[in-house]
Amino acid sequence: MTETTSDPVRGARSELRRFIGVDLGGGRGKNTAVARLELGTGAGGRPRLTVAEAKVRHGQRGTGPVLDEPETEALFRDEVLVAYLERWVDDRTVVAIDAPLTLPPCIRCTLPCPTVPRCTVPVVQWMRRWAPKLRRYGRSDAGKPTITPYTQRATEILQQAVGIRPRETLGQGTGPLAARAAYLRRVLSPRLRLHDNLIEVHPRATIDRVFGSDIAQRARHGDDARVWATRKQVLVGLVEGIAFDYVWPELVVRNPHMFHAVLCAFTAFLWARHGYRGPADVEGSTPVRATADELTRAIDDFDTLWLEDGWVFVPPASARRR
Structure with a gap:
């Protein structure tokens, strides 16, 4: 088993000991995976971070303890996922989900609409003001709008400015995920509270920021053997080192949803340990187009x-491995 070699979580989030990652798929549940990381104490009193579960359905060997599993439907459809989170979330838990947890400003808005160019909602004003400066590039369609606040959020504009590539909130193929995530947020409120014990993450961006774009690309594309080997490299090289109890790493690297769920949970651990602050975290990054x-x-x-x-x-x- 691997032990973490650095200090445990500190600061305001120092009491967190359980980190749950959810790679959210559609409502049928077949592409939804969960992972549960537990921070405990290993030999010599050193902190030890363990993958206690990583699974796409209940009852599969090598994905975690099966004796404690509730007798329920195998796939993580809504009721099963909600029951799982209600079972494991306590005051020392944070949940990280790979799906939009908020909707674009136009979809949230209840005011009479004066159209985007005339909108006075502060976040839309921010998008109008800063998108042209942060994303200076030629457009093949001169009439294409600079912003579409009915499909995108400001977070996507700001993160794209430093080379992070989050999915567009209501872009092609993401609408059903955003709708399911909105439903789950409502069902699980107030047990789960956004930016408190519930955060939105993007595992592909985590790999890119920690290991670089080449590793991120190889972990997604290529022949199976190379992809699996790259994912093993990522798991072995995670900043803190991760132990596997009742979970077979080979299953994790062969299933992209399980792999991403583990990365979601690990990002939650980093969020707690290092006190990630939101937009301030991109300070010091090299802008793609804009000036510093x-x-x-x-x-x-x-x-x-x-x-x-x-x-x-x-x-x-600063998390990038050298």
Whole structure:
């Protein structure tokens, strides 16, 4: 078993000991996976981070203890996923979900609409002001709008400015995920509270930020043997080192949803350990198009708007392995 070699979680989130990752799929549940990481104490009193579960359905050998599993439907459909989270979430737990946990500003808005160019909602004003500066590139369609606040959030604009590629909230194929995530948030409230013990993450961005774009690409594309080997490399090389109890690493690397669920949970651990702060985490990153000063001013101008608009937590540039 592997033990973490650095200090345990500190700061305001120092009491967190359980980190649950959810790679959310559609309502049928067949592409939804969960992973549960537990932070305990190993030999010599050193902190030990363990993958206690990683599964796409109940009852599968090598994905965690089976004796404690409830007698319920195998796949993580809504009722099963809710029951799982209600069972494991306590005051020392944070849940990280790979799906949009907030909707775009136009979808949330209840005011009469004056159209996007005339909108006075602060986050839409921010998008109008900063998107042209943060994303300066030629467009094949000169009439294409700079922003579409009915499909995207400000978090996507700001993170794209530093090379992070989050999925568009209501882009092609993500609408059903966003709708399911919104439903789950309502069902699990107030047990789960956004930015408190519930965070939005993106495992592909976590790999990219920690290991670099080449590793991130090889963990997704290529022949099976190379993809699995790269995923093993990622698991072995995670910053803290992870132990596997009742979970077979070979199953994790062969199933992309289980692999992403583990990365979601690990991102939650990093969020707690290092005190990720939201937009301030991209400070110090190298902008793709904008100047460093423009990026800083855009972050400052975003202020507390992200608390309602949402944020995708990924490791900062300083987390990159050298």
